[in-house]
Amino acid sequence: MNLEDLLIPFGKVFGRSVDIRNALYDRGVLRSYDLGVRTISVGNLTTGGTGKTPIVALVAEILAGEGERVCILTRGYGRKHTGRRVLVSDGQKILSDPEAGGDEPIELARRLGERAIIIADADRVSAAAWARERFGVTAFILDDGFQHRRARRDVDIVCIDATDPCGNGRMLPAGRLRESFRNLDRADAIVITRADLVSSTAEIEARLRARNADAPLFRAVTQIKRFTELVTFLDREPQTDRDLTGVKVWEDLVRSRISNDSGSLRVGAFCGIGNPDAFFEQLRRSFIGIRDSVVEIAMTRRFNDHHRYGQNDIDSIERASNENGVDVLVTTAKDAVKLDGLKFRIPCFVVESESVIDRPEDLRVLLFGV
Numbered sequence: 001m002n003l004e005d006l007l008i009p010f011g012k013v014f015g016r017s018v019d020i021r022n023a024l025y026d027r028g029v030l031r032s033y034d035l036g037v038r039t040i041s042v043g044n045l046t047t048g049g050t051g052k053t054p055i056v057a058l059v060a061e062i063l064a065g066e067g068e069r070v071c072i073l074t075r076g077y078g079r080k081h082t083g084r085r086v087l088v089s090d091g092q093k094i095l096s097d098p099e100a101g102g103d104e105p106i107e108l109a110r111r112l113g114e115r116a117i118i119i120a121d122a123d124r125v126s127a128a129a130w131a132r133e134r135f136g137v138t139a140f141i142l143d144d145g146f147q148h149r150r151a152r153r154d155v156d157i158v159c160i161d162a163t164d165p166c167g168n169g170r171m172l173p174a175g176r177l178r179e180s181f182r183n184l185d186r187a188d189a190i191v192i193t194r195a196d197l198v199s200s201t202a203e204i205e206a207r208l209r210a211r212n213a214d215a216p217l218f219r220a221v222t223q224i225k226r227f228t229e230l231v232t233f234l235d236r237e238p239q240t241d242r243d244l245t246g247v248k249v250w251e252d253l254v255r256s257r258i259s260n261d262s263g264s265l266r267v268g269a270f271c272g273i274g275n276p277d278a279f280f281e282q283l284r285r286s287f288i289g290i291r292d293s294v295v296e297i298a299m300t301r302r303f304n305d306h307h308r309y310g311q312n313d314i315d316s317i318e319r320a321s322n323e324n325g326v327d328v329l330v331t332t333a334k335d336a337v338k339l340d341g342l343k344f345r346i347p348c349f350v351v352e353s354e355s356v357i358d359r360p361e362d363l364r365v366l367l368f369g370v
Helices: 008-026 052-065 103-115 124-135 181-186 202-211 230-235 245-260 276-288 311-323 360-368
Strands: 038-044 070-074 086-089 117-120 139-143 155-161 189-193 217-229 265-271 295-302 328-332 348-357
Touching (some): 052 189, 103 117, 103 139, 117 124, 181 202, 189 202, 230 348
Parallel strands (some): 328 348
Antiparallel strands (some): 086 117, 217 348
8 A cells, every 4th residue: 555545534534624615615604805806716626737827827918918907816835934925026027036935926927027916925815905005906816716715706717737637536635636626616717738738638628527517618738939048037037038149049059950960959857846747748849849859858857846946956967967968958937937046067948938728819708708
């Protein structure tokens, strides 16, 4: 019997406690608070790694594009002091760092720039009142909000990872489920993320439809926008393409391999995210599309989600890279924001990607049709 099997009884207790809590909200015993303006929740049923953050960014872009003053309210997992309110971005500049504000909030701040205010606070109801008074917010996004029922929402979006829809199907701590699949009936929309990394989403869609026949289903794919040199990524102003020097470095490396017939560019990929296998597979597929297959993954290294990097980590990665003949390192934007000040002897690049949804106009109508 493995550890997961031993934890099954604890998972049943946890699941029962979640059911009781949901029932108390459904019956009005526990109160949900109206945040006063349009509120969109983007969440999931499992812990981490569902591709939720790019969907949060997409929703923010749609709202901001329609003139809304957007604020993202997040708990900020992985930050040092979770009990404190941190203004990660005031919509003008980033005011925090990954340790204080969390890695995903900083990643969102860099991606969205002036299009969103971002606040990390476990008490999102209180943070919302503060944000409305200080910034005149007209739309809130609850990042990872499906279980945060204390804040009332107008639209509840749930993200389901096509590559791992429900983990092992067990509740925490025996599995990755935060609550049962039957609770999908609360969702107003469901987004199947990483739909391009599976051969078909038909089976997943059938299962989702059995749980919620009314919520519209969207499919999202992750597209790599560019590979940016780490130093350029960290120095560049958020959400600007002003300095693309770091992108050109990558392009020149690939072009030189093609023109000089000097063998493959050997890549070492590392990350500390919820679903590292999806990241590595995304890389592999993107490299297949390069002429003559001159880029290959020679090594991978995974860390726990929200890992805080130190110089020892980088030194260890580079030792393994040297043993595997790695030419360059690549990592995610979420990891990159935690690498400032660390020294690399092997060139390191950041994979900047985005989610593309199959029916963006239908999503826009859903967001504003309330």
